[in-house]
Amino acid sequence: MLSVVFALLRASATLPFLTSSLTKNRIPNIQLSADDLKCPDKRRELSAFYFQTFNRTVFSDKLPPNLAVHWNKRLLTTAGRCLQATIGDQRVAFIHLSNKICDTTDRVRDTLLHEMCHAATWVLDGVQHTDHGKNFQFWAERAHRIHPDLPPINSFHTYIIRKQFNYRCTKCSNRVGRHTDSLDTKKNVCGLCGGRFQLMKESGDSKTSSRTTVHEPSARGDSFARYVRENIRRVKQRNKKLSIQGIMRKLSREFDKIHGR
Numbered sequence: 001m002l003s004v005v006f007a008l009l010r011a012s013a014t015l016p017f018l019t020s021s022l023t024k025n026r027i028p029n030i031q032l033s034a035d036d037l038k039c040p041d042k043r044r045e046l047s048a049f050y051f052q053t054f055n056r057t058v059f060s061d062k063l064p065p066n067l068a069v070h071w072n073k074r075l076l077t078t079a080g081r082c083l084q085a086t087i088g089d090q091r092v093a094f095i096h097l098s099n100k101i102c103d104t105t106d107r108v109r110d111t112l113l114h115e116m117c118h119a120a121t122w123v124l125d126g127v128q129h130t131d132h133g134k135n136f137q138f139w140a141e142r143a144h145r146i147h148p149d150l151p152p153i154n155s156f157h158t159y160i161i162r163k164q165f166n167y168r169c170t171k172c173s174n175r176v177g178r179h180t181d182s183l184d185t186k187k188n189v190c191g192l193c194g195g196r197f198q199l200m201k202e203s204g205d206s207k208t209s210s211r212t213t214v215h216e217p218s219a220r221g222d223s224f225a226r227y228v229r230e231n232i233r234r235v236k237q238r239n240k241k242l243s244i245q246g247i248m249r250k251l252s253r254e255f256d257k258i259h260g261r
């Protein structure tokens with residue numbers, strides 16, 4: 001009897017140690033539904049959770065508090081981007097995640113980690129570029145070593161944009177896609193011929209409804225930095241109480257508008 005208790009005690013004394021060392025860097029498998037991810041609070045909570053986790057595991061808690069993550073509904077051609085700029089004498093980075101493309105928990109996690117590697121090359125290494133050079137590779141490899149169970153970080157986000165709802169005009173076969181079933185087929189008629197739309201089945205239409213996305217090209221990152229340089233004084237003067245994140249948010253909204261995003 002005593003030896004059984006002893007054996008149990010020994011097991012429970014060694015097991016926690018074993019499991020904690022094995023699972024230290026394991027990212028919990030969170031499954032939020034597509035509908036959950038449409039809720040701004042829930043997706044912000046999710047991205048904040050992943051952000052804090054990676055800040056600790058990959059970046060040794062070194063990412064500065066002013067590094068903000070922002071969900072961007074206008075970002076349609078890439079899953080994420082990292083804007084880099086200097087404000088005063090501070091290097092700041094600003095991560096955008098696309099609502100439309102980051103529509104699963106895995107995409108949020110992997111896109112965020114990719115963009116955090118870009119942010120680290122700037123705010124930690126002082127290397128400003130948005131390509132996938134030496135510094136980016138350093139962080140990407142480190143992330144992969146620490147989280148071998150996550151997909152390796154590629155240079156490109158190659159995500160298919162899911163357009164779940166496709167409609168076809170019953171008269172001329174003109175097609176339109178929607179992210180939700182928002183098209184009122186009783187009210188809306190085809191812009192080309194005036195015919196009625198009909199909701200199509202998912203299958204067989206993946207070619208017309210999908211698109212591959214690539215990472216933000218470097219030119220845009222650089223021109224955003226220039227935009228910040230040229231406009232920061234004006235925005236600061238008009239918004240004296242705004243934090244750095246607030247100023248960056250304003251600048252990136254303006255920048256998006258100018259570039260037709």
Ligand SMILES: *[C@@H]1O[C@H](CO)[C@@H](O)[C@H](O)[C@H]1NC(C)=O
Pocket residue numbers: 055056061062063064065066067068
């Ligand atoms: C990263 O973690 C450190 C330590 O907890 C914290 O001070 C810092 O603000 C975190 N960075 C961000 C951007 O949240």
